[in-house]
Amino acid sequence: MSTAPQPKQGTRPVAIVSFAQAPTQRRIEQANEVELLMPVISEVYAQANMTKDDVDFVCSGSTDYLIGGPFSFVTALDAVGVWPPKRESHVEMDAAWALYESWVQLQEGDLDVALVYGFGKSSLGDLQRILALQLDPYTMAPLWPDQVSLAALQAQAMIDRGLATEEDFAGVASRSRRDAMNNPNAQVANDLDVATLLKEEYIASPLRRHCVPPLSDGAAAMILVAGDRAFDVVDRPAWITGIDHRIEAHAFGVRDLATSPSTTKAAHMAGVGEGDVDVAEIHAPFAHQEILLASALGLSSATTLNPSGGPLAANPLMAGGLIRFGEAANRIMDGTASRAVAHATSGPILQQNLVAVLEAAS
Amino acid sequence: MNQRCAVIGIGQTHHKAKREDVSIAGMVREAARAALDDAGMDYGDIDAVVIGKAPDMFEGIMMPEHYLAGALGAVGKPMLRVHTAGSVGGSTAIVAAHLVATGIHKRVLTVAFEKQSDSDAMWALSVPQPFAAPLLAGAGGYFAPIIRAYINRSGAPNDVGMKVAVKDRLHALKNPYAHLQLPDIDLKMVEESIMLWDPLHYLESCPSSDGAAAMVIAAEDVATAQEKSTGRSAAWIHGMAMRSEPTMFAGRNQINPQAGRDCAKDVFAQAGVTNPRKELDCAEVYVPFSWYEPMWLENLGFCDEGDGWKLTDSGATSLDGGDIPWNCSGGVLSSNPIGASGMLRFLEAALQVRGMAGEHQVADASKALGHAYGGGSQFFAMWVVGSDRPA
Numbered sequence: 001m002s003t004a005p006q007p008k009q010g011t012r013p014v015a016i017v018s019f020a021q022a023p024t025q026r027r028i029e030q031a032n033e034v035e036l037l038m039p040v041i042s043e044v045y046a047q048a049n050m051t052k053d054d055v056d057f058v059c060s061g062s063t064d065y066l067i068g069g070p071f072s073f074v075t076a077l078d079a080v081g082v083w084p085p086k087r088e089s090h091v092e093m094d095a096a097w098a099l100y101e102s103w104v105q106l107q108e109g110d111l112d113v114a115l116v117y118g119f120g121k122s123s124l125g126d127l128q129r130i131l132a133l134q135l136d137p138y139t140m141a142p143l144w145p146d147q148v149s150l151a152a153l154q155a156q157a158m159i160d161r162g163l164a165t166e167e168d169f170a171g172v173a174s175r176s177r178r179d180a181m182n183n184p185n186a187q188v189a190n191d192l193d194v195a196t197l198l199k200e201e202y203i204a205s206p207l208r209r210h211c212v213p214p215l216s217d218g219a220a221a222m223i224l225v226a227g228d229r230a231f232d233v234v235d236r237p238a239w240i241t242g243i244d245h246r247i248e249a250h251a252f253g254v255r256d257l258a259t260s261p262s263t264t265k266a267a268h269m270a271g272v273g274e275g276d277v278d279v280a281e282i283h284a285p286f287a288h289q290e291i292l293l294a295s296a297l298g299l300s301s302a303t304t305l306n307p308s309g310g311p312l313a314a315n316p317l318m319a320g321g322l323i324r325f326g327e328a329a330n331r332i333m334d335g336t337a338s339r340a341v342a343h344a345t346s347g348p349i350l351q352q353n354l355v356a357v358l359e360a361a362s
Numbered sequence: 363m364n365q366r367c368a369v370i371g372i373g374q375t376h377h378k379a380k381r382e383d384v385s386i387a388g389m390v391r392e393a394a395r396a397a398l399d400d401a402g403m404d405y406g407d408i409d410a411v412v413i414g415k416a417p418d419m420f421e422g423i424m425m426p427e428h429y430l431a432g433a434l435g436a437v438g439k440p441m442l443r444v445h446t447a448g449s450v451g452g453s454t455a456i457v458a459a460h461l462v463a464t465g466i467h468k469r470v471l472t473v474a475f476e477k478q479s480d481s482d483a484m485w486a487l488s489v490p491q492p493f494a495a496p497l498l499a500g501a502g503g504y505f506a507p508i509i510r511a512y513i514n515r516s517g518a519p520n521d522v523g524m525k526v527a528v529k530d531r532l533h534a535l536k537n538p539y540a541h542l543q544l545p546d547i548d549l550k551m552v553e554e555s556i557m558l559w560d561p562l563h564y565l566e567s568c569p570s571s572d573g574a575a576a577m578v579i580a581a582e583d584v585a586t587a588q589e590k591s592t593g594r595s596a597a598w599i600h601g602m603a604m605r606s607e608p609t610m611f612a613g614r615n616q617i618n619p620q621a622g623r624d625c626a627k628d629v630f631a632q633a634g635v636t637n638p639r640k641e642l643d644c645a646e647v648y649v650p651f652s653w654y655e656p657m658w659l660e661n662l663g664f665c666d667e668g669d670g671w672k673l674t675d676s677g678a679t680s681l682d683g684g685d686i687p688w689n690c691s692g693g694v695l696s697s698n699p700i701g702a703s704g705m706l707r708f709l710e711a712a713l714q715v716r717g718m719a720g721e722h723q724v725a726d727a728s729k730a731l732g733h734a735y736g737g738g739s740q741f742f743a744m745w746v747v748g749s750d751r752p753a
Binding site: 009010011058063064065068069070071073074075077078081082083084085086087088089090091092093097100101104105107108109130131133134135136137138141244245246247248249250251254261262265346347348351352 | 364424441453460605
C-alpha cells in the first residue's frame with residue numbers, strides 16, 4: 001500500500017486527483033463563462049467519481065478586465081452551483097493561485113476536498129490595451145505599452161547578455177508547436193523547423209510571430225484531495241510535495257529582466273533541485289521566457305519541457321497557469337513521470353511566479 | 363485552526379471622499395505603516411502579504427497589487443490578491459490568518475483598500491452584463507426591494523432604518539478615522555434628506571470613501587513576544603468562516619440568506635459562542651444601508667427571525683447604554699472604502715478586544731464579532747476575536 005509523501009511546506013499531503021480543460025480556441029462565441037466552465041467542472045467530477053456535495057472548498061481565479069464588467073467570478077459561480085452554501089473564495093489572479101489558496105485551506109485539517117477552476121476569454125476585448133492597464137497607473141499605463149513590446153525588451157536583454165539567440169527562441173517554438181500536435185486541447189499545432197520560422201518578419205524585434213503566444217479563450221478545473229483519501233480516487237495521485245510563490249518589483253527599471261529571482265527563490269523553497277525532474281510544465285507565454293525560466297528553475301537538459309506544447313500552443317489568460325499544474329499532474333497520474341515541476345506566472349513580464357513539485361507516491 | 367494566531371498590529375487611514383494628497387501606493391502604505399508600528403515591526407519582519415480589494419474597475423487598474431508590491435514591502439515574498447466582492451476585506455483577513463494558523467508563515471501583513479475617487483463605483487457596478495440582472499442604479503437599487511420585503515415580512519415601523527442611520531453617525535463622532543462627521547445628526551435630518559431608493563434616504567446609505575486598512579497577523583510565539591516588547595495586547599482569533607451561495611434561484615431567501623446563517627453558526631461554534639447577544643461584547647457588522655442592521659441581527663442569530671427591528675428600536679445596539687453595541691466605529695454607514703470596509707469591521711472588532719478603540723471603546727470588551735458580506739448578499743466572511751487565548 002502506498003503512502004502519501006511528506007510535503008516540504010505545510011503538514012498535510014495534498015494531491016491533484018483530476019483535471020479537465022476546455023479545448024482552447026481563438027474565439028469561443030457560443031458559450032459564456034458559465035457555459036464554458038460547466039462541461040469542464042462536470043468532467044473533473046466524473047473523473048473523480050464525485051459530485052459537488054463531496055467538495056468542501058471552492059476557489060477560482062479570473063479577472064474582471066477580460067469581460068469588461070465587475071464581478072465576473074460571481075456569475076461564473078453559477079457553473080458550480082454553491083447550494084447548499086459552501087466555503088468559497090476567489091483570487092483576482094491566475095487560477096494556479098486559487099490552487100495555492102485551496103492547498104492552504106486543506107492544511108487546516110478539517111476539510112478534505114477542494115474544487116479549483118479558472119477561466120478567461122481574451123477574445124472579448126483588445127488584450128494589448130487591456131494588459132497595459134495592469135501597469136503602474138501613474139507612470140506606465142498612460143503610455144499604453146503592449147505586452148509584446150515589453151516581452152521584446154526582455155528577450156533583447158537575454159540576447160545582449162549572451163543567454164540566448166533568436167535561433168534558440170525559434171527552437172522553443174518549433175518544439176512546442178510540434179508537441180502540441182499530440183494535445184487535443186491545443187490551439188496552435190504544426191511542424192515547422194527553425195529555418196522556416198526564422199524567415200518570419202519581426203512583430204517587435206527580436207520577437208517574431210512564432211515567439212508570441214496565441215490569443216485564447218479557455219477554462220480549466222481540478223480537484224484536490226488531502227491525505228490518503230486521494231488513493232481512493234485515483235491510482236497515482238499527483239502529490240504536491242513542495243509549493244511556493246514570490247513577487248518582484250513592478251518597475252522594470254529596478255529589475256534585471258534577463259533573470260527571474262522570484263522563480264529561483266520559489267523553486268528553492270519548493271525543493272525543485274532536491275531530486276530529478278522528469279517533466280516540467282512552464283508557464284512561459286513567450287518563447288524566450290521558457291529558456292529564462294528553465295534556467296531560473298535550475299532544470300537540467302534531462303527534463304522534458306512543456307510536452308503539452310505549453311502556452312505557445314494555447315494561452316487562456318487566468319487559466320494558463322492552472323493548466324500547467326494540470327498537465328504536469330496528468331504526467332504523474334498517467335505514469336509517464338514520477339517527479340514533475342509545475343510553474344505559473346502572473347503580472348507583466350514574469351513579475352510574479354509560483355512553483356510546485358508534484359510527485360507520485362513511492 | 364491548527365495553531366493559535368492573533369492580530370498584533372492595526373492601521374487605517376483617515377477615510378475621506380477624496381484622498382487627493384496621496385497615490386494609491388501612498389494610501390495603502392499609510393495603513394500598512396501604522397499596522398507595522400503598532401506591531402513593533404518593520405516591512406523586513408513580514409513573511410507574506412495578502413491584499414484585497416473590490417472590483418478593479420473601481421479605480422481602473424487591472425490587478426493593482428502588481429504595482430503595489432514595492433510599496434507594501436512584498437518584493438521577494440509571497441503576495442496574494444483576494445477578491446470576493448463586498449466581503450473581500452473580511453475574506454482577505456481570513457486568507458491571511460489561515461497562512462498563520464496552518465504554520466506556513468509566522469507574520470503576515472494583510473491590507474485592503476479602495477480609492478473610489480479615482481473612478482466611479484456607481485458606474486463600475488452598473489455596467490450591463492449579458493445574462494445577468496442589471497444593477498442599473500448601483501448597490502442601493504439592488505438592495506432596496508429586499509429591504510421593502512423585510513419591512514413587509516416583519517411588520518417593522520418605517521423609522522427603524524433612520525434610527526440606525528442616526529445611531530451609527532453618533533458612533534462615528536467618537537471615531538477620528540470615520541469619513542462622515544455629522545455632529546447635528548438626528549431623525550429629522552435623515553428624514554429630510556433626499557429619497558434615493560425607497561425606503562432608503564440619502565442619509566440611510568453609506569458614503570463613497572477613499573481609504574485603506576491593514577493588520578499584522580502573527581503566530582502565538584511571535585504574538586506573545588510582541589505583546590511583551592510593545593506593551594500592547596493581541597486580539598486572538600477564536601474562529602473564522604466563509605460561506606457563499608448563488609445570486610439567484612427560485613425560492614432563495616434573499617432577506618435572510620442561508621449562507622449568512624451557516625457562516626454565523628460555523629464561526630460561533632468554533633469560538634464556543636452559543637448566545638451571541640449575551641456572550642459577545644460588541645459586533646462590527648457590514649451595514650451599508652440602514653435596514654441591514656435589523657436584517658443581520660436576525661441572520662446572525664442575535665435574536666429570533668422577525669425581532670431584529672425590536673432590538674434596534676429599543677437601543678440595544680447603541681454604544682450609549684445598549685447591551686450589544688453594533689458598529690461602535692460608525693460602521694460602513696460612516697466610512698465606505700468598499701474593498702477595505704470588510705477589513706475595517708474585522709480590525710475594529712480586534713481593536714475593541716485589545717482595549718484600543720479610544721472614545722468608541724466598549725468597556726472591558728473581551729469578545730467581538732467582525733462581519734462582512736458582498737455580492738447580492740451571497741458572500742459572507744466572519745471572525746470572532748477575543749482578549750484571551752482560545753482554548
